Amino acid sequence: EDKVVQSPLSLVVHEGDTVTLNCSYEVTNFRSLLWYKQEKKAPTFLFMLTSSGIEKKSGRLSSILDKKELFSILNITATQTGDSAVYLCAVSLGNEKLTFGTGTRLTIIP
Amino acid sequence: GAGVSQTPSNKVTEKGKYVELRCDPISGHTALYWYRQSLGQGPEFLIYFQGTGAADDSGLPNDRFFAVRPEGSVSTLKIQRTERGDSAVYLCASSLGVGETQYFGPGTRLLVL
Numbered sequence: 001e002d003k004v005v006q007s008p009l010s011l012v013v014h015e016g017d018t019v020t021l022n023c024s025y026e027v028t029n030f031r032s033l034l035w036y037k038q039e040k041k042a043p044t045f046l047f048m049l050t051s052s053g054i055e056k057k058s059g060r061l062s063s064i065l066d067k068k069e070l071f072s073i074l075n076i077t078a079t080q081t082g083d084s085a086v087y088l089c090a091v092s093l094g095n096e097k098l099t100f101g102t103g104t105r106l107t108i109i110p
Numbered sequence: 111g112a113g114v115s116q117t118p119s120n121k122v123t124e125k126g127k128y129v130e131l132r133c134d135p136i137s138g139h140t141a142l143y144w145y146r147q148s149l150g151q152g153p154e155f156l157i158y159f160q161g162t163g164a165a166d167d168s169g170l171p172n173d174r175f176f177a178v179r180p181e182g183s184v185s186t187l188k189i190q191r192t193e194r195g196d197s198a199v200y201l202c203a204s205s206l207g208v209g210e211t212q213y214f215g216p217g218t219r220l221l222v223l
Contacts (some may be wrong), residue, residue, distance in 0.1 A: 004152075031209065034211070034212075036214070040216075041199055041216045041217040041219070042113075042114075042201075042214050042215060042216040042217060043153070043214045044214070045211055045212075045213060045214075048211050088152055090152070090153075092209070096158060096165070096166065097143070097155040097166060097169065098143075098155065098212060100152030100153050101152050102150065102151055102152050103151075103152055
């Protein structure tokens with residue numbers, strides 16, 4: 001059975017801290033791994049990763065994929081209160097649907 | 111350009127009733143997906159369309175659930191004889207084509223009393 005596991009389930013840090021969110025997966029027919037940020041209802045796209053070892057970066061956020069060890073990390077540096085959200089990791093399989101983890105709830109304290 | 115839109119944003123219904131949830135994808139996107147998200151969980155796949163046809167409906171939980179996309183754009187998810195366990199946020203996503211990034215709408219929060 002395809003599985004995506006995120007850790008930690010929740011995280012509370014102070015503004016300015018750096019956080020690392022983890023996503024591991026056990027799936028057949030892997031195509032890509034995606035990160036989304038969900039603040040209220042709509043998950044908003046952050047990154048799509050298909051190749052190992054190539055870091056994707058957008059401002060204070062960055063992510064990397066390790067296809068040998070089957071995991072990805074999402075880093076956020078100099079966190080701000082606006083970063084508070086649930087961060088979802090999803091794996092795209094050969095059949096096009098996304099399989100999601102349960103998410104990491106990140107809370108930034110001012 | 112407009113993103114994915116979904117209506118209604120909230121729907122409260124009684125057990126046993128029929129509901130329809132609508133999704134308007136991003137213009138030009140040929141692939142459309144429906145997911146369901148229960149509290150504290152990640153979204154779970156229901157069905158996806160490539161054009162007008164349902165390419166994969168393996169996630170629909172039972173035959174009370176049905177979805178259509180008659181003209182290859184707007185899609186409607188239909189739930190018959192709703193049950194309390196159907197209460198969830200129903201998310202729609204679209205992508206330029208199969209295998210491309212999926213962009214999500216704001217969802218419809220369904221509450222079955």
